[in-house]
Amino acid sequence: MALGQARLCSLLGRSWVLCTRPSTLVAPGVVEGHKQLTTQPNYKKPFPYRRKKFSFMRSLIEYTSARMNENSRIILVEGLPCVGKSEFAKKLADNFKLKYIPPFTDDDVFVICGLDKRETDGLMPTERLKCYDMDSFYAGLDPQKKLFYGNTQINYFKQRWEQYLLALRHIMNTGQGVVLENSVYSDMVYALNMADHGYFTKKGLRWYMEHRENSLYLFWKPHLIIHLDAPSSYIEKKMKEKYPKLQNSPVLNEAYLDGWRKKYNEVYLPEMRQHCDTLYYDIREMEDLDLLFMDLEGMDLISARFGESTKFADWHKQKEEQWSMYRLTLESEHYIQHIDDWHGPWECPELAMDGEELTYLEYLFQFIPQYSYDPNYWYDKDGNFIPRELLKEVSPVTLASEDPTCNQGVPPTPKVTS
Known part of the structure; x- marks a missing residue:
């Protein structure tokens, strides 16, 4: 930052004083001063980041840290299907005036410019090039095709990665907190469970975990995870009631759902507790949402704690320079594209295509x-x-x-x- 200002000074002469600030400017007391969620946040006028690009020149007068307030939080609502995540997340966002980002659908993955790629499966010369969505997954196709779902799961990871990037960009440019469902961090729960049931090879899963680690280093961790849970038998019943076509699914059973829940409780949540707060609710015993939201208002989701140095550490920035540089990084299309881009490894044939397929x-x-x-x-x-x-x-x-x-x-x- 200081070097950039020095170069700017040589171009603007004495007028540089009007558009620079000290590189050591301490961020306002938002990081430690405003700790608890409120139903009446005081948001500043948002920066139109979808139409205008946040540049270095704008960072000299548009302070990111000044936008942060008590509701500048990222909250993840996690859990298995049919536990009421969407309804809960929407009410949570509405109560605290947060932005709700709905989960992606298969159309977000398979529809490009109005074309459903699944309709082109008949043109594909090999099974590997065809599309495998959740409908075909639960239908339980030929076991020889099971490994091709690994590629679909990686595409789902990419969708969740882009959603979390949007959440960070939104909070940096507006100060408004964000509520997400089943985030990019919990995507590994699905991948690990798929590997246990033969949908990922060991090499494919190892590559997925490496790709996950390399992609997530850019992101600041969330502030709070709310895990909604229920017994596997309850979830199976609800899913089959909501989606009648799953009645005879060979995949949807208690054993598969138990694996999901085990990965949540034994792998994902213990890892995330090092970086953020977590709450657990059994949806069969949930209290009134108004009382639950009142409890959330009393939670401190930012202050450093003794013995928990890594919790909320990403958000403990003392200088405006740190906030602005991170915001500029999130707005760098070239940098983001480099991280988001991936190519299937040659040692995992179920995730990569050969030369003849590429030529076709x-x-x-x-x-x-x-x-x-x-x-x-x-x-x-x-x-x-x-x-x-x-x-x-x-x-x-x-x-x-x-x-x-x-x-x-x-x-x-x-x-x-x-």
Whole structure:
């Protein structure tokens, strides 16, 4: 920061004094001064980070630490399916005026610019190139295809990684806390349980855990994890009531759900307790939510504690420079893309494709226009692409996934060629 200011001074001359600040500026007392959640947070006017880029020049006058307040917290609501996570998370966010980020769906993974990749399975020459979603997973397909679900789980990890990145960007640019469901940190629970039931090879699981470690070092840990739980028999019954097509699923049974719960209680939660607070609730015995939220208001989710030096450590920054530099890192598209990008390891054939498969895909992409579209761009019903930055200036615009019937026009030159 100091070096950047020195270079800036040589360019601006004496006027540099107006747009610089001491690199040792101590952050306000937000880190230790405002400790408990409140139902009436005092948020400052948010920075429009979706339309404007937070740059080094803006960091000189836009102080990140000044945005932090008692509700600048990341709260994770974790648990198995059908335990009421979504309803609980929404009410929690509404009560404390936090932002709720809903969980992703299979469409977020398999739909690109209005094209459902699952519809192209008939064009794929090998089973490895086909799409395997949760419906086919619970249907219990041929055991020889079980290992291909490892690739799907890695795609789910990527979706959760991007959601947590969005949560951090939101809190840094607005000061508003965020509530998430089943985060990128708990994704390993699913991977470990899948490995126990033959959906991951040992090499594939080892690569997944290495990729997880390399991807998560960028993130600051959450402040609170709320774990909603119930017996496996209860969850199995609820899932089959909600999704009748799972009635005869060979995968959905108490043994599989027990493995899930065991990984939560013996692997995930002990690891996260070193960095944040955790709460456990059996949904069959949950008290009134208003009383529960009153208990949350009394929790200190930021102060350092004796003997727990790693808890909330990521958020104990004393200088504005530290907050701004981290915020700039989260806004660096090149840096984020480098971390988020991954390629299947050659030693794990179930996670990687060979040269012939890659050549076929490059050839196929030339005849499927949706694969040529950059997902960072929007387009209107005439097929005219509009950069996301100009979204507010052009109307009407429609995202492909919202209106798959729109005319997509003449596709641009494919990114990959045969």
